Amino acid sequence: MDEYLRINRANWDSRVPVHVQGYGIERLVTDPTALSDVVAFDRGRLGDLTGLDVVHLQCHLGTDTLSLARLGGRVVGLDLSPASLAQARLIAARAGATIEYVESEVYAAPAALGDRRFDLVYTGIGALCWLPSIQRWARTAAALLRPGGRLFVRDGHPVLNSLAVVEVGAEPVDRTQQSWITGPGASTAALELPYFEQAEPLTWTDEHTYAGDAPVASPTSVEWNHGLGEIVTAVLDAGLRLTALLEHATVPWEALPGLMVLDEATGEYRLRDRPERLPATFTLTAVKPA
Numbered sequence: 001m002d003e004y005l006r007i008n009r010a011n012w013d014s015r016v017p018v019h020v021q022g023y024g025i026e027r028l029v030t031d032p033t034a035l036s037d038v039v040a041f042d043r044g045r046l047g048d049l050t051g052l053d054v055v056h057l058q059c060h061l062g063t064d065t066l067s068l069a070r071l072g073g074r075v076v077g078l079d080l081s082p083a084s085l086a087q088a089r090l091i092a093a094r095a096g097a098t099i100e101y102v103e104s105e106v107y108a109a110p111a112a113l114g115d116r117r118f119d120l121v122y123t124g125i126g127a128l129c130w131l132p133s134i135q136r137w138a139r140t141a142a143a144l145l146r147p148g149g150r151l152f153v154r155d156g157h158p159v160l161n162s163l164a165v166v167e168v169g170a171e172p173v174d175r176t177q178q179s180w181i182t183g184p185g186a187s188t189a190a191l192e193l194p195y196f197e198q199a200e201p202l203t204w205t206d207e208h209t210y211a212g213d214a215p216v217a218s219p220t221s222v223e224w225n226h227g228l229g230e231i232v233t234a235v236l237d238a239g240l241r242l243t244a245l246l247e248h249a250t251v252p253w254e255a256l257p258g259l260m261v262l263d264e265a266t267g268e269y270r271l272r273d274r275p276e277r278l279p280a281t282f283t284l285t286a287v288k289p290a
């Protein structure tokens, strides 16, 4: 197994005991009509999945996977992390849902799934950043689709992924004309991390994960960003036809701590100050020509 997969698998396995407390699992298990917030956000765009074969790449605890099954899909969830899949199986059993879970890294998915083909490949919300090559990801997704099948991605926007929270030092020059630009001493989001895909990943060590308070045992992870143009180009190069590309000002987790507030309309986070500055997530859909 590649080193990046080994590191990220240990990281994701160790997030599981923390995430089972913070992922809203009880609501999903006890209410058979409940959907995860992530799937609910895109419900109109996803439509009725009745009778469709669906594969959810990087399914983690299977909360979105279960939600896709509740929209009518015959769903397979796939993930690198055995601890995630063990919980996902438990959650599906408690909810009385029939979902198949397969352990595999994304690029090996076609082989792991025995060359089965699907009507819908679904992925997102913290998925693409764990993959070194967006071109290879798009080829993998295309290989999993039947002719006429659909790719559906909603993920963190690459602009969001390139930001770090910093304190402004000197007076910004343009503030003389645009008075709302953040002034000295205040925090803002700055373009500090790569936007375009790089050969070398960013290595992070963080004991804290986005859902839950307890520290994680394997805090190191490696990540890549992929620019929006690179994502679209990869999808087109893989032979898919782009059908929608939307950018949203909100994101399901508090991605820029201290700078975000809960948005009443969506139940997601957005910038507190001038949210029109930031594309926080995107939804991309594409079809494989019949």
Ligand SMILES: C[S@@+](CC[C@H](N)C(=O)[O-])C[C@H]1O[C@@H](n2cnc3c(N)ncnc32)[C@H](O)[C@@H]1O
Binding pocket: 005, 008, 009, 012, 013, 038, 057, 058, 059, 060, 061, 062, 063, 064, 078, 079, 080, 081, 084, 104, 105, 106, 107, 124, 125, 126, 127, 130, 131
């Ligand atoms: C943030 S979750 C995304 C799923 C979903 N949005 C959620 O929050 O439940 C990221 C998942 O990607 C998985 N993952 C990371 N790298 C992977 C890879 N190369 N192949 C398959 N799964 C991977 C992790 O194990 C983790 O379960």
